Amino acid sequence: MTHRGSVSRDFDGASDAIRAFRKAVLLRCRRETVHGFIGETGTGKTRAARMLWTCSGHSGRLVPVADRDGLDEALSDPETGGILLDEIGTHDPALRLRLRAFLHAEGADPAADRTPVLIVTSSWPLSRLVQDGRLEAGLARRIAPHCLSLPTVGERQEDMAALCSDWLGQDGTGCRLDEACLAWIGAQDWPGNFRQIRQLLYQAAQMEPDTVIPVSRLAALHRIGAGAECVSFQGLMARFLPSMLDLESGTQGTLHARVLAEVERPLFSLVLKATDGNQLRAAALLGLNRNTLRKRLQLLGIETGRSRS
Numbered sequence: 001m002t003h004r005g006s007v008s009r010d011f012d013g014a015s016d017a018i019r020a021f022r023k024a025v026l027l028r029c030r031r032e033t034v035h036g037f038i039g040e041t042g043t044g045k046t047r048a049a050r051m052l053w054t055c056s057g058h059s060g061r062l063v064p065v066a067d068r069d070g071l072d073e074a075l076s077d078p079e080t081g082g083i084l085l086d087e088i089g090t091h092d093p094a095l096r097l098r099l100r101a102f103l104h105a106e107g108a109d110p111a112a113d114r115t116p117v118l119i120v121t122s123s124w125p126l127s128r129l130v131q132d133g134r135l136e137a138g139l140a141r142r143i144a145p146h147c148l149s150l151p152t153v154g155e156r157q158e159d160m161a162a163l164c165s166d167w168l169g170q171d172g173t174g175c176r177l178d179e180a181c182l183a184w185i186g187a188q189d190w191p192g193n194f195r196q197i198r199q200l201l202y203q204a205a206q207m208e209p210d211t212v213i214p215v216s217r218l219a220a221l222h223r224i225g226a227g228a229e230c231v232s233f234q235g236l237m238a239r240f241l242p243s244m245l246d247l248e249s250g251t252q253g254t255l256h257a258r259v260l261a262e263v264e265r266p267l268f269s270l271v272l273k274a275t276d277g278n279q280l281r282a283a284a285l286l287g288l289n290r291n292t293l294r295k296r297l298q299l300l301g302i303e304t305g306r307s308r309s
Contacts, residue, residue, distance in 0.1 A: 011025075011044070011047065011051050012159075012162070013156060013158065013159035013163070014158050014159060015151070015156045015157070015158040015159045017151035017155035018151055018155075018156055018159060021149075021150065021151055024148055025048070025051060025148065026055055028052075028146070029052045029053075029055045029056035030056055030057065030058075032146055033115050033117050033118065034103070034117075034118045034142070034143060035049075035052055035117070035118065035120070035146050035147075035148075036119070036120045036121070036122070036126075036146050036147035036148070037049060037119070037120075037121045037122075037147070037148055037149075037150060038121075038122050038123075038124075038125060038126070038147050038148070038149050038150070039121075039123065039149060039152075040123060040150075040152055040191075040193055041123055041191070041192055041193060041195065041262075042190075042192040042193030042194050042195030043151070043152055043193045044195075045086070045121035045122075045123075045150060046084075046086060046121060046254060046258075048121075048148075048150060049062075049084050049086075049119045049121060050062070052119065053082055053117075053119070056082075056117070058081045058082060059081050060079050060080055060081020060116070061079050061080060061081055061082070062081065062082040062083075062084055062117075062119070063077070063080050064084040064085075064254045065083055065084070065085055065095075066086075066091070066095075066254070066256075066257050067092060067094075067095055068092065068094045068095045068097075068098045071083065071085075071095060071099065072098065074116070075102065075116065080116050081116060081117065082116055082117035082118070082119060083116050083117070083118050083119070084119050084120075084121075084254070085099070085118070085119070085120045085121070086120075086121050086254040086257060086258065087122060087123060087257070087258070087261060088120045088121070088122050088129070088135060089123075089129040089132075089134040089299065089301065090134075090257070090261055090299045090300060091299070096135065096136060097136075099118075100138060100142070102118075103118070103139070103142050120143060126140040126143060126147065127140070127144075128301070129301075132301055133298060134298060134299055152193055153190045153193050153194060153197065157186050160182055160186065161182055163194065163197075164177055164181075164182070164185070164197070164201060165177075167197075167198050167201055167202075168201055168205060171201075171202055171205050171206075173205040173206065173209040173210065174209055174210035174211075175204070175205040175208075175209060175210065175211055175212070175213050176212055176213070177201075177213050178212050178213060178214050178215060180214075180215045181213060181214075181215050181218060184215045184218060184219065185197060185218070200218060200221055200222060201213075201218075203221050204217050204218055204221055241259070261300065264296060264300060265300055267286075268286075268296065268300065268302055269302060271285055271286055272302070272304055277304055279293060279294060279297075279304060
């Protein structure tokens with residue numbers, strides 16, 4: 001069963017992994033009021049949330065929230081049909097406390113007349129979030145039984161030809177891949193999963209529109225990781241953002257938080273490496289309060305090894 005036109009092509013496919021995932025989403029979308037999507041960076045957690053919402057047939061709007069005030073506002077709005085909390089482990093404890101109260105309140109009873117559906121995503125297993133102090137154990141127990149894991153690139157090799165063709169078609173450049181490209185893509189390591197591949201195809205297509213993209217072009221871009229336009233940070237963002245933008249999404253409102261998380265992780269990691277793990281020096285270099293830095297490191301799941309002062 002597919003939902004073309006309202007659901008991203010990313011979750012159509014013939015691989016066993018995506019068929020099992022799609023079946024699980026369709027089975028759960030109408031009968032449960034709490035949902036979770038766990039997956040590596042670039043596997044499409046937010047897209048999966050939108051697919052579930054589209055297929056569920058629930059009334060109202062799916063509202064992304066980023067803080068406690070946003071959650072309170074969404075819960076008080078009669079037009080709210082669902083709530084999306086992206087990367088639950090990166091949010092302030094006050095938001096999670098309010099979320100836990102909501103889930104344990106009488107209004108969270110599935111039999112209630114109007115209970116907003118809750119959809120959360122995480123790049124880490126909930127058990128890891130609890131271990132790192134980024135999620136309360138009680139809240140994790142409430143959400144964990146409703147979580148699905150998203151397939152990675154390695155589990156969806158059978159879908160790669162259709163995905164690449166679809167992505168290139170969306171870019172509108174008129175490009176297509178040489179036959180040898182799919183074998184090359186399948187042989188690479190993609191820590192950024194589908195987002196990283198889509199970004200690479202976007203860069204390759206922008207270089208020479210209306211051409212057949214050869215393996216050499218993909219390999220060169222993949223190897224150097226930057227072009228002439230990327231000497232500035234603005235250039236880097238210009239390459240990175242197209243793979244995150246989704247103008248047709250019904251769940252707009254999470255882009256700012258997602259970009260900040262993506263930028264902060266490598267920034268903090270590099271600064272900590274440069275300061276030999278000294279958080280006091282790292283905070284001074286970043287222009288942050290030490291407690292603020294420590295809090296962000298914990299929320300982002302960055303292991304420091306030590307906090308020498």
